[in-house]
Amino acid sequence: MTRYNAVNVCKLVAALLLWLGGDTHTNRAQVAAAADQQQTGRSSVGLEEVVLVIQSQRNSFHARRGAQRKEEILQQAADLREGVPVVLLLHQLSEYDGDWSILPVIPLLAAAYSQSASWFVFLEEETSVVLPVLLQVLLRYQVQQVQQEWFLGKALHDREASIIHHYAFSEDPGSFSYPDPAAGWALSSPLLQRLAERIQHEQLKSDFTIDLKHELALYIWEEGNGPKLTAVTEFCTERKNNCATTFTSYLPYCGDPVPKKDVFVAVKTCQKFHSERVPVVKATWEKDAAFLEYYSDVEDASVPSVSLGVANTLRGHCGKTFAILRRFLSRAAPTADWILIVDDDTLISLSRLRRLLRCYDPEEAVVLGERYGYSLLHRGYSYTTGGAGMVLSHVAVSRLLASSCRCYTDDAPDDMVLGRCFTSLGVPITHSPLFHQARPCDYSETLQQAVSFHKHWNVDPLVVYRDWLQDSHPPDEL
Structure with a gap:
């Protein structure tokens, strides 16, 4: 030495x-x-x-x-x-x-x-x-x-x-x-x-x-x-x-945000939350989406919601998520480079997400969000946690659905099943600390930047969105 x-x-x-x-x-x-x-x-x-x-x-x-x-x-x-x-x-x-x-x-x-x-x-x-x-x-x-x-x-x-x-x-x-x-x-x-x-x-x-x-x-x-x-x-x-x-920053500048039309937004909901959670989405970030659909267990013209023929489950929602991904690749959904899948109690800044997505190549198989891991010390797998929002490129979805990887039950944890599938396909799970599975109060005092938060428990979601995610001067809309 x-x-x-x-x-x-x-x-x-x-x-x-x-x-x-x-x-x-x-x-x-x-x-x-x-x-x-x-x-x-x-x-x-x-x-x-x-x-x-x-x-x-x-x-x-x-x-x-x-x-x-x-x-x-x-x-x-x-x-x-x-x-x-x-x-x-x-x-x-x-x-x-x-x-x-x-x-x-x-x-x-x-x-x-x-x-x-x-x-x-x-x-x-x-x-x-x-x-x-x-x-x-x-x-x-x-x-x-x-x-x-x-x-x-x-x-x-x-x-x-x-x-x-x-x-x-x-x-x-x-x-x-x-x-x-x-x-x-x-x-x-x-x-x-x-x-x-x-x-x-x-x-x-x-x-x-x-x-x-x-x-x-x-x-x-x-x-x-x-x-x-x-x-x-x-x-x-x-x-x-x-x-x-x-x-420097977890939200780097890579150029102008991707156009609104390049991001298709899928919101997972169910009938019992149509009057409780969906109005929060509509009052906050829905207006920033060019293409957005609500996926529920029933057709409801007041939302409006789309039923994919998958019964609601108390947890997991794997069957619903795979049905959403199949619809994303079909003619029933607008063609877009990216799909964002969120829960009905997820709060998100679409303008910041579009800025972040400019850094990524849509021709690459990209799976982006808040990365969690399962049994990583024993050659396990990573996954993007669902409540924080899961972003997938069109290429990644195509590779997934072309494989034999599927849900083992409709109520299997969708985010973990997707993580296991993409790991088996050699598609890396990409982490951004801007995505959050929990509420702002669940993080350290230095939390400053965010693209998403999750859960309405013991918080006012309208206040959380206003204080943490609403840009006072959003970028020029495309």
């Missing part, structure tokens, strides 16, 4: 000062502290001891963004001339799509890099990193105790007990912190090695992966036997002085 002298550390910090455009008293103190640490024989951290994992996805748009981020990091390292970090794209680490849940790749990372790396840093595709600041952060924790297990990041907390976190820490929701993935997070090598051993010998308590950041933090904490997240001020999302990371 490389050890740098004080001169090298000062060169790195000098590069940092040039990067930030200033030489404050605080920065000079950091230089002095770094030099003192080297002179007293404590460890340093070189770029070649850092493994950066960009949490990229297989979809072509995300793969390009991940590759661009990797190139930017390597170019920054070349400009510094202080070693080259290992930069990995998550979707390339193996052929398994479930690697996005991180735990399956930790043994791979440990086997390949634990002997040469001191730190493993995980970044989103849209997270920028300032390498000199990052090195100073990692050095600060490494010198305290070289073999200590560290879990670093920007801390998030629940405002109240949340269903997406299974109401963990319900008596004091703010007592447990978990990392903001947009700011990046880091594991020390001793911690990653121990996690790799645990993963290979322990069963997870749940087969489902719902909110990755919270579940990772719980797994690492290990009911108090492992480290809690250490909050690090230099792990940032907004731009400010002395940040090791900053974040």
Whole structure:
């Protein structure tokens, strides 16, 4: 493991000062502290001891963004001339799509890099990193105790007990912190090695992966036997002085929104909700759709609703969803590049969705939404959760219906069956944090951007739509 002298550390910090455009008293103190640490024989951290994992996805748009981020990091390292970090794209680490849940790749990372790396840093595709600041952060924790297990990041907390976190820490929701993935997070090598051993010998308590950041933090904490997240001020999302990371946006600009006519909207409902939930859709986002149909268990001219000959079920709705997809490919529905399938208690911003869809190729098999996972540590499958809204390209629907994959019962969970089918077809499930299976109050206090929310329970859906999803100045309509 490389050890740098004080001169090298000062060169790195000098590069940092040039990067930030200033030489404050605080920065000079950091230089002095770094030099003192080297002179007293404590460890340093070189770029070649850092493994950066960009949490990229297989979809072509995300793969390009991940590759661009990797190139930017390597170019920054070349400009510094202080070693080259290992930069990995998550979707390339193996052929398994479930690697996005991180735990399956930790043994791979440990086997390949634990002997040469001191730190493993995980970044989103849209997270920028300032390498000199990052090195100073990692050095600060490494010198305290070289073999200590560290879990670093920007801390998030629940405002109240949340269903997406299974109401963990319900008596004091703010007592447990978990990392903001947009700011990046880091594991020390001793911690990653121990996690790799645990993963290979322990069963997870749940087969489902719902909110990755919270579940990772719980797994690492290990009911108090492992480290809690250490909050690090230099792990940032907004731009400010002395940040090791900053974040752009989960809603990138890829050009003008796709035209309204390119998105066909299917709303799943049933007779008992025609007077309760359908009016909310009509009062909020229905007007923003060019093509929209309500699918129910009865024909109702007041909605109007379409019956597909599938009886209503209390749960699952797989039979209804497959009937919707068959109709989408038939002459009964307008031809469109995309289909959005939502529940009647889903709130959505179609204008933001159309902007997001500009980033994706409609000629590609795309399945987009909020990604959940089932049994991912044991080669399971991912799926887009239905309440948040499921977006499928025409190509993806065609591939699905041309296969032999079908519902095993009409009340099977439609989102999970679709996920299993697309996994078997080699079609990746593409995740966007803009889609939400629950209500705004079920997420951390930093929630800002959204395309969708779900559920009317204990909230006023009209207020939720107005405060979270209604654009004051929508883009030009096409």
